[in-house]
Amino acid sequence: MGNGSIRSIAMMAALAGMTVTSPLQAQQNEEDNKNVENETRTEDSEAAETLPPVVISATRRETPVSELTRSVTLVDEEDVNQQKRIDRSLGEILSKTVPGFSQSTEALTDFGQTLRGRTFLTLIDGIPQTTPLRDGRRSLNSIDPDAIERVEVVRGGTAAYGFGATGGLVNVITKRPGEGEFEALSEAGAKLSATHPEDSLEWHIGQQFSGREGDVDYLLNGTFVQRNGRFDASGDRIPADPFGVQGGLSDTDEFNVLGKVGYTFGNDNERRLELTANHFNIFQDSEFAGLGNGDASERIETPAVRGNINARDPGTRNTTVNLEYRDDDVYGSGLDAQVYYGDLLTRFSKFPGFEQVEIISEKIGSRLTIDTPVSVMSQDLDLIWGVDYLHDTTEQIGIDGPTTTPRMDQHAFAGFAQVEAPVTERILIRAGVRHEYIRVDIDDVLNRQGVFVQGDTLHFNETLFNASANVTVTDYLDIYGGFSQGFSLADIGRAIADTTQNNAAALQSEAQTVDNFELGLRLFGDAWDTTITGFYSRSDNGTTFDQNLVIAKQAERIWGVEASANADVAERLSVGGTFTWMAGKVDLDEDGDFEEDLDSTRIPPVKITAFAEYSPFDWWRARLQGLYSGNRAPDSTQFGNGPVRDYIVFDLYSAFDVGPGELVFGVENLLNSEYFPVLNQAGALDFAFSRAPGMTVSATYSVKW
Numbered sequence: 001m002g003n004g005s006i007r008s009i010a011m012m013a014a015l016a017g018m019t020v021t022s023p024l025q026a027q028q029n030e031e032d033n034k035n036v037e038n039e040t041r042t043e044d045s046e047a048a049e050t051l052p053p054v055v056i057s058a059t060r061r062e063t064p065v066s067e068l069t070r071s072v073t074l075v076d077e078e079d080v081n082q083q084k085r086i087d088r089s090l091g092e093i094l095s096k097t098v099p100g101f102s103q104s105t106e107a108l109t110d111f112g113q114t115l116r117g118r119t120f121l122t123l124i125d126g127i128p129q130t131t132p133l134r135d136g137r138r139s140l141n142s143i144d145p146d147a148i149e150r151v152e153v154v155r156g157g158t159a160a161y162g163f164g165a166t167g168g169l170v171n172v173i174t175k176r177p178g179e180g181e182f183e184a185l186s187e188a189g190a191k192l193s194a195t196h197p198e199d200s201l202e203w204h205i206g207q208q209f210s211g212r213e214g215d216v217d218y219l220l221n222g223t224f225v226q227r228n229g230r231f232d233a234s235g236d237r238i239p240a241d242p243f244g245v246q247g248g249l250s251d252t253d254e255f256n257v258l259g260k261v262g263y264t265f266g267n268d269n270e271r272r273l274e275l276t277a278n279h280f281n282i283f284q285d286s287e288f289a290g291l292g293n294g295d296a297s298e299r300i301e302t303p304a305v306r307g308n309i310n311a312r313d314p315g316t317r318n319t320t321v322n323l324e325y326r327d328d329d330v331y332g333s334g335l336d337a338q339v340y341y342g343d344l345l346t347r348f349s350k351f352p353g354f355e356q357v358e359i360i361s362e363k364i365g366s367r368l369t370i371d372t373p374v375s376v377m378s379q380d381l382d383l384i385w386g387v388d389y390l391h392d393t394t395e396q397i398g399i400d401g402p403t404t405t406p407r408m409d410q411h412a413f414a415g416f417a418q419v420e421a422p423v424t425e426r427i428l429i430r431a432g433v434r435h436e437y438i439r440v441d442i443d444d445v446l447n448r449q450g451v452f453v454q455g456d457t458l459h460f461n462e463t464l465f466n467a468s469a470n471v472t473v474t475d476y477l478d479i480y481g482g483f484s485q486g487f488s489l490a491d492i493g494r495a496i497a498d499t500t501q502n503n504a505a506a507l508q509s510e511a512q513t514v515d516n517f518e519l520g521l522r523l524f525g526d527a528w529d530t531t532i533t534g535f536y537s538r539s540d541n542g543t544t545f546d547q548n549l550v551i552a553k554q555a556e557r558i559w560g561v562e563a564s565a566n567a568d569v570a571e572r573l574s575v576g577g578t579f580t581w582m583a584g585k586v587d588l589d590e591d592g593d594f595e596e597d598l599d600s601t602r603i604p605p606v607k608i609t610a611f612a613e614y615s616p617f618d619w620w621r622a623r624l625q626g627l628y629s630g631n632r633a634p635d636s637t638q639f640g641n642g643p644v645r646d647y648i649v650f651d652l653y654s655a656f657d658v659g660p661g662e663l664v665f666g667v668e669n670l671l672n673s674e675y676f677p678v679l680n681q682a683g684a685l686d687f688a689f690s691r692a693p694g695m696t697v698s699a700t701y702s703v704k705w
Helices: 003-022 046-050 077-084 090-097 492-498 676-681
Strands: 072-075 120-122 146-157 166-174 182-194 204-215 217-225 254-264 271-284 315-330 333-347 358-378 379-398 408-422 427-442 458-475 477-489 511-524 528-547 551-570 573-587 607-617 620-629 648-659 661-668 698-705
Touching: 072 077, 077 090, 077 146, 090 146, 090 620, 146 648, 182 408, 217 511, 254 315, 358 408, 427 477, 477 551
Parallel strands: 120 166
Antiparallel strands: 072 146, 146 166, 182 204, 182 698, 204 217, 217 254, 254 271, 271 315, 315 333, 333 358, 358 379, 379 408, 408 427, 427 458, 458 477, 477 511, 511 528, 528 551, 551 573, 573 607, 607 620, 620 648, 648 661, 661 698
16 A cells, blocks of 8 residues: 555544544534534524524425425535535535535536436426436536535435436525625636646636615626646546546536526515526537547556547537516415526537437426415414426437437426424424326437337326424434435437337336435534434336446335534534445346346445534634545446445645635645546446546635625
């Protein structure tokens, strides 16, 4: 073992040791409010009386943390602002802050990133970013973190928003206007590879304006990012597409513009109308867009090869528009009505011998949520009910060759009802039902197998149930758990492109329902908390890929354990961390014997994170964090069965008050560890066996005025 590995293990042990020496795990105090699971319970304190409770909206209404009956993590604005100084990728941010969320791909794609081993639904202000009809796997890289106020992650399948949340929900909430009449934020920053400073410059600028004029508030936020090459720990250039043609961040130009205007009115300001628009654009123009060959079996990395055969620059373009109306009192009920539009383009690099393709998904949808207080036999209940509609037109187009995937039109309708019942002061129960009806109209196509597939209309109906509860055993212990179901369509476009059937009706059964179970403990004190959760999910029609990357639909079982902890161990020192372990099996021949492990693009190795935050002075704040990813060698014949070796990565964040603003330094991969991301190791493809970036350093200066 080299000196670098010894130092890494020693530092990780030190961080973990700081975590476990406090009572199990840390909780943020009321002034920090960092994790949904970390709400301070000192309700009789002055802070609790003056500060509003932390609430989340991923349950279809704003719910206080103390009333949660599910596993939910809140990555708040402070967390996002810290992590983006280290890495701007949302997939990277979530992998380092959320238990149950798999390791980052270190690329533009989120293929291989799962939540509790299953796919998740990503929303931006309630607008779906996932494209299930032809999955482009870019949902986590469709908005810049400068536009994000917080991210709510529901771990485990949920039918609250439906339409694909079998593994959970990533609910991205964009920034809101400030409280003052006018305020502005300006910032600029740069980032370099410490192993290859030349050709590695990444720089960004950002500007935000917000304010209020009477009953009207507004916000305008813009960010531009330019990246050059990315380099590994040895100073070697990383290929423009680190995982085949799934998308990379090298040599990209990115910009994001967020606009928001709101009008609050009524006698008690109980009504609000808000219009939000966001546009995100990232495209790659690289001289190193060729595909080289390494040797995955010998762990020889894929070299960056000079050349570019793309007909058009690959990348992602995403536009969302959202109109929302809220009324706190409509005949005694609360009402939230939303109408939205989304236009997402995902363009891949060209693979030699194949056409370059792009996926276009255009969505129009609406949601209606009504919160009605009711009384049954002198028991006060909350009834949350409503309807959803989603129209999604998706097609994958051949740019410099034939189009082998049909145009698909989806009409999805759902009605739901959820009851919240505080049985006693210590017992809260939630139960609900949701019915989804989905119709998919599929056009004719000549697929890439040379088969003419006649179009058809597919119909899917599913009724989903959920029930969960939270029991306050003592002032320091909660027990929570429950059952929930999720429902999703398969990647119908991909299946049709590969099928040898001549009619799309053969795919009628290509949908899956997932049953999710969880049981957890929450322990908390005045300055610490810990959460431990066990989970299990099962599905009879799960989605994996065989060695030829053809979709396989087979029965699956997944189980695991999560834990998180935080503590204020001193006035200016906080520590914490997370732990995630899971396993999964698949039944290949439908004999009821789950004989193979699920591959590592579905089930990640064990993941441990730890951090220590220290503020020696009011003008200086610092954070050291580490992530350990374990070994995994699945007994599998599926794609993604490559052996995965462990690695440890440390990051450093340090912020100083300088002049009128704040100067922040970020260091990613502090010890310059040399490793391959989990996805690249699992895929074990000679043309996509790329290393992760080595140490990078960044500096950002921001000022409010």
